[in-house]
Amino acid sequence: MTETRWLADPQVRRGAVITALVMLLALLGPWLAPHAPTAMVGPVYGPPTAGAPLGHDFLGHDLWSRLLSGGVSVLWMSVAAATLALVVGGSLGLLAGFSRRRLDQAISWAADVSLAFPDLILVLLIVSMLGRAPWLIVLTVAIAFTPGVVRLARGSAVAVAGQEFVEAAQMMGYSRWRILFSEILPNILTPLLVHFGNMLTWAVGMLSGLSFLGYGVAPPAADWGLMINENQAGLLVQPWAVLAPALLIAVFAYGTNILAEGIGRVSARIGEKQP
Amino acid sequence: MTAALKVDSDVLRVSDLRVELAGQVDVLADVSFSLAAGEIVGLVGESGSGKTTLATALLCHARQGARITGGRIAVAGQAVLELEGEALRLARGGLVGYVAQDPATALNPALRIGALLRETVLAHQPRLTTDALQQRINETLVDVGLPDDPAFLRRFPHQLSGGQQQRVMLALAFVLRPKLIVLDEPTTALDVTTQAHVLETLKGLCRGHGVAALYVTHDLAVVRDLVDRVMVMYAGRLVEVAGCETLFKAPAHPYTRALLAAIPDIARRQPLQAIGGHAPAPGQRPAGCAFAPRCARRRAECAVIEPSLLAFEGGQQVACLAPYREPLPLGEQGVEVAAAPSAEVLLEVQGLDVAYDRQVLFDVSLQVAQGECLALVGESGSGKTSLARAIAGLGENVQGQLRYGGEPLAFTARHRDARLRHQIQYVFQNPYRALNPRQTIAQTLSAPLAHFFSVRGDAARSRVEAVLARVSLPARVADLYPHSLSGGERQRVAIARALICEPRLLVCDEITSALDVSVQASILALLRRLQREGLTVLFVTHDLGVVRAIADRVLVLRQGRVVEEGSAEQVLGRPVDGYTRTLVAHSPSLSVG
Numbered sequence: 001m002t003e004t005r006w007l008a009d010p011q012v013r014r015g016a017v018i019t020a021l022v023m024l025l026a027l028l029g030p031w032l033a034p035h036a037p038t039a040m041v042g043p044v045y046g047p048p049t050a051g052a053p054l055g056h057d058f059l060g061h062d063l064w065s066r067l068l069s070g071g072v073s074v075l076w077m078s079v080a081a082a083t084l085a086l087v088v089g090g091s092l093g094l095l096a097g098f099s100r101r102r103l104d105q106a107i108s109w110a111a112d113v114s115l116a117f118p119d120l121i122l123v124l125l126i127v128s129m130l131g132r133a134p135w136l137i138v139l140t141v142a143i144a145f146t147p148g149v150v151r152l153a154r155g156s157a158v159a160v161a162g163q164e165f166v167e168a169a170q171m172m173g174y175s176r177w178r179i180l181f182s183e184i185l186p187n188i189l190t191p192l193l194v195h196f197g198n199m200l201t202w203a204v205g206m207l208s209g210l211s212f213l214g215y216g217v218a219p220p221a222a223d224w225g226l227m228i229n230e231n232q233a234g235l236l237v238q239p240w241a242v243l244a245p246a247l248l249i250a251v252f253a254y255g256t257n258i259l260a261e262g263i264g265r266v267s268a269r270i271g272e273k274q275p
Numbered sequence: 276m277t278a279a280l281k282v283d284s285d286v287l288r289v290s291d292l293r294v295e296l297a298g299q300v301d302v303l304a305d306v307s308f309s310l311a312a313g314e315i316v317g318l319v320g321e322s323g324s325g326k327t328t329l330a331t332a333l334l335c336h337a338r339q340g341a342r343i344t345g346g347r348i349a350v351a352g353q354a355v356l357e358l359e360g361e362a363l364r365l366a367r368g369g370l371v372g373y374v375a376q377d378p379a380t381a382l383n384p385a386l387r388i389g390a391l392l393r394e395t396v397l398a399h400q401p402r403l404t405t406d407a408l409q410q411r412i413n414e415t416l417v418d419v420g421l422p423d424d425p426a427f428l429r430r431f432p433h434q435l436s437g438g439q440q441q442r443v444m445l446a447l448a449f450v451l452r453p454k455l456i457v458l459d460e461p462t463t464a465l466d467v468t469t470q471a472h473v474l475e476t477l478k479g480l481c482r483g484h485g486v487a488a489l490y491v492t493h494d495l496a497v498v499r500d501l502v503d504r505v506m507v508m509y510a511g512r513l514v515e516v517a518g519c520e521t522l523f524k525a526p527a528h529p530y531t532r533a534l535l536a537a538i539p540d541i542a543r544r545q546p547l548q549a550i551g552g553h554a555p556a557p558g559q560r561p562a563g564c565a566f567a568p569r570c571a572r573r574r575a576e577c578a579v580i581e582p583s584l585l586a587f588e589g590g591q592q593v594a595c596l597a598p599y600r601e602p603l604p605l606g607e608q609g610v611e612v613a614a615a616p617s618a619e620v621l622l623e624v625q626g627l628d629v630a631y632d633r634q635v636l637f638d639v640s641l642q643v644a645q646g647e648c649l650a651l652v653g654e655s656g657s658g659k660t661s662l663a664r665a666i667a668g669l670g671e672n673v674q675g676q677l678r679y680g681g682e683p684l685a686f687t688a689r690h691r692d693a694r695l696r697h698q699i700q701y702v703f704q705n706p707y708r709a710l711n712p713r714q715t716i717a718q719t720l721s722a723p724l725a726h727f728f729s730v731r732g733d734a735a736r737s738r739v740e741a742v743l744a745r746v747s748l749p750a751r752v753a754d755l756y757p758h759s760l761s762g763g764e765r766q767r768v769a770i771a772r773a774l775i776c777e778p779r780l781l782v783c784d785e786i787t788s789a790l791d792v793s794v795q796a797s798i799l800a801l802l803r804r805l806q807r808e809g810l811t812v813l814f815v816t817h818d819l820g821v822v823r824a825i826a827d828r829v830l831v832l833r834q835g836r837v838v839e840e841g842s843a844e845q846v847l848g849r850p851v852d853g854y855t856r857t858l859v860a861h862s863p864s865l866s867v868g
Contacts, residue, residue: 164703165710165719167703168709170688170689171667171688171696173688173726174726186713187711
C-alpha cells in the first residue's frame with residue numbers, strides 16, 4: 001500500500017513524471033503566458049515567429065499563450081469527474097458487494113442498465129438538453145463513468161467479503177460501516193485506484209471530444225479540445241494550432257494510462273507474495 | 276545414449292544435484308540418491324525444506340527464479356538434465372510421470388476423462404492406432420481401480436469424487452508406462468479412508484509394473500505402510516536416509532526424532548513436542564549443520580562443520596555429528612491429565628438441523644461441559660463445519676435449539692448480545708484468509724478491545740503484547756502485517772484475536788490442517804495449555820491423531836448425523852459403530868499394527 005513501494009517501479013515513476021509535467025504546465029500556464037488567451041496579437045494563422053514560438057490561430061491569438069491557458073479547464077474537469085465517479089460508484093459498489101440480496105440486486109441492475117448506454121451519447125444527450133455549464137459537464141461525465149466503477153467495486157468487494165476476516169468482524173458484532181470502510185475498502189483500493197487512472201484518461205478524451213463537437217467550454221475561452229475544433233480549417237496552413245493541443249492531450253492521456261497500469265502491476269506483484 | 280553403460284537395477288540415480296536461486300543462494304545442494312525398479316521411497320520434510328524443488332528437478336524443471344546448476348540425474352540410463360526441446364518433452368510424462376497435489380485443480384475441468392487420457396497418450400505416441408489406444412486406456416483404468424466403461428470416460432472431472440479424481444491423475448501418469456513416477460503430496464486433499472485406498476492402489480501399481488516412485492509428503496505417518504525407504508530433508512539437504520523399519524524404530528538424526536515426536540498418533544496419547552525455532556530460509560543457512568540452532572544434541576563443532584551424509588550399518592545414512600545410536604524408547608509416555616471437567620454444562624445443542632440446497636445436519640444434539648475439549652470428527656461433507664459455524668453464530672438456515680450457560684442462544688451473531696459475542700470465539704481453518712492483509716497485527720488485535728471493553732491507547736497496547744506473549748509470539752510482531760508472518764504465526768495471531776476477547780468457549784475449525792506437523796504440535800500444545808487455564812474448546816477435525824492428542828471427548832459425525840459419542844479413550848480405543856471402526860482402522864499411525 002505504501003507510496004514508496006509504488007515509486008520504486010520505473011513505469012510508475014515514468015507515468016507520474018509525465019502526468020505531473022503536463023499538470024504543472026496546465027496549472028502554472030496562465031501565469032506564464034505572455035499574452036491574454038483572448039488577445040488578438042498577430043495575423044490569422046500566422047506562422048511561428050520569434051515573438052510567438054507556435055504562431056497564431058484562426059483569430060490571430062498567440063497560440064503559445066492559448067495553449068498555456070487552455071489546460072486548466074480540461075484538467076480540473078477530468079479530475080473532478082473521475083473523482084466524483086470514484087467516490088459515488090465506489091461507495092455504491094462496496095455497499096452492493098457486501099449487502100448482497102436486494103440492495104445488491106437493485107444497485108447492480110441500475111448499473112447494468114446504464115452501462116448499456118454508450119458514454120458519449122449519454123453525455124451529449126444531457127449536455128445538449130441542459131446546457132454546457134462546466135459543473136453540468138463534470139456531473140454528466142461522472143454519471144457516465146459511475147456504472148463501471150460500481151461493477152468493479154462490487155466485484156472486488158464480493159471477493160473480499162467472502163474471506164474469513166470479514167466473517168470474524170461480523171461475528172464480533174462490528175457495525176456495518178466499520179466493516180465496509182475499515183475491513184473491506186482498504187483491500188479493494190488498488191483496483192479502484194488503477195481504474196481512477198483509466199477514467200482520467202477517458203475523461204480527458206471525452207471532454208476534448210465534447211469541446212471539439214462544440215458542447216464543451218464556450219468559445220472565447222481557451223481549451224485544448226476547443227482549440228482543435230476552432231483551428232481545423234487551417235490545418236494545412238498552420239498545423240501547430242491543431243497539433244500542439246492534440247499532442248498535449250495525448251501526452252497527458254499516455255502519462256495517466258501508464259501510471260495506472262504501473263500501479264496495477266506493482267500491486268499485483270505485492271499480492272503475489274501473499275499465498 | 277544407450278543404457279548399456281550401467282548394468283544395474285537402479286531406475287533413478289541422482290548425484291550432487293544443486294538448485295540455486297539468483298545470487299548463488301542454494302535451495303538444494305549435495306543431493307545424491309538412487310531408486311531401484313519397483314521401489315517406493317518417501318521424501319519427507321516440512322514446507323520450505325526443498326522437497327518439491329527436488330521432485331520437480333527430476334522432471335528437469337525448476338520453478339521461476341530457480342535454476343538447476345549442477346549434478347546429474349539419470350533415469351533408466353538417460354541423463355535427464357542434458358535433454359532439450361522435443362526429447363525433454365517426451366521424457367516428461369513418458370520417462371518420468373508426475374502426480375500433482377490437488378487433483379481438483381490439476382485436471383482440466385473442460386475436458387472429459389476420456390479426452391484427458393487420449394490426449395495424454397497421443398502427445399507421446401501419436402502413431403498409436405485407435406484400438407491400441409482404447410485398449411491401453413482401459414487397461415490403465417482397471418489398474419487404478421476405476422470403471423472402464425464408455426459412460427465413465429464421458430464424465431467431466433467435477434462429476435468425480437476427490438478419490439476418483441486422484442485415481443484419474445494416477446491413470447494419466449501410468450498410462451504412458453513411465454520408469455519413474457513422482458508424487459507430490461497426492462493425498463493431502465483426501466479423506467483418510469479414501470487416502471488409504473488410493474495408497475493401496477499406488478503400491479500395487481508400482482510393484483506390478485516395476486515402476487520406481489518418489490512420494491513427497493510432510494507427513495511421516497502417511498508413508499509408514501507405503502514406502503520401502505524414507506529420505507528426510509531439511510534446509511535443502513538430505514539429513515537421513517533409511518529403510519522404513521529402521522527409520523521408525525531407530526531414527527538417528529535429531530531432526531527425524533523431533534519430527535516423529537511432533538506427529539500426533541491415534542494409537543497412543545503422548546505429549547506432542549514442537550520443534551522450537553524456524554527452519555532457515557534459503558540464503559539464511561547458518562554455518563555448519565543447518566539444524567544445529569534447533570538441536571538438543573548440539574555440540575561446539577556443529578556450528579563449524581557441515582556434516583555430510585555418511586553410511587551406517589544396515590544401509591542407513593545420516594548427516595549428523597552426534598547421531599542417536601539407540602532405538603526409540605517404546606512405551607507410553609506420561610501425559611499430564613487435564614483438569615477434570617466440571618459437571619456444569621456450558622453449551623447444549625438440541626435437535627439441530629441445517630439445510631442449504633440439501634440437508635447437511637440431521638437432528639444433532641450434544642453437550643459441552645465447562646472446561647473440557649470436545650472433538651467433532653468427520654470426513655469432508657459430514658457437516659462438522661456447518662455445526663461449528665452454527666454454534667459460532669455464522670450459521671444460515673439453522674433450526675433447532677442452542678443453549679449457552681443455561682440460556683437460549685441465537686443462531687446469528689447479530690442477534691446475540693455483546694457478552695455472548697465475546698465469550699464465544701471462533702478460529703478459522705485457513706490462517707491465510709483469516710487476517711485482514713491491510714491491517715497490522717496490533718490493529719487487528721486492538722479492534723475487539725475497543726469494541727468490547729472500550730480499552731484504547733497504551734492500555735490496549737500492553738494487552739496486545741500480553742496476549743501475543745500468551746500465544747508465544749514476540750511483541751515486535753504487533754507492528755507487522757500478516758504477509759510477513761508464516762502460516763503458524765498467523766494462526767497464533769488468529770488464536771490471539773480470539774483470546775483477547777476473553778472467551779469461555781473457543782470453537783476451532785480444522786485450525787491445524789494448513790500447517791506443518793511441527794507447527795501443528797506447537798498449536799495443539801498451546802490449546803492444551805489454554806484448556807488447563809479453564810478454556811472450553813470445541814475442536815473440529817478430520818484427523819484422529821490430533822483428536823488423541825487433544826480431546827477429552829469425541830463426537831463422530833457421518834453425513835450430518837451423530838454416529839458415536841464418548842470419551843476419547845473409548846471411541847478411539849474400542850469404537851462401537853462400524854463407521855468409526857473404519858475411520859480408526861484407516862488412520863495412518865506410526866506404531867506397528
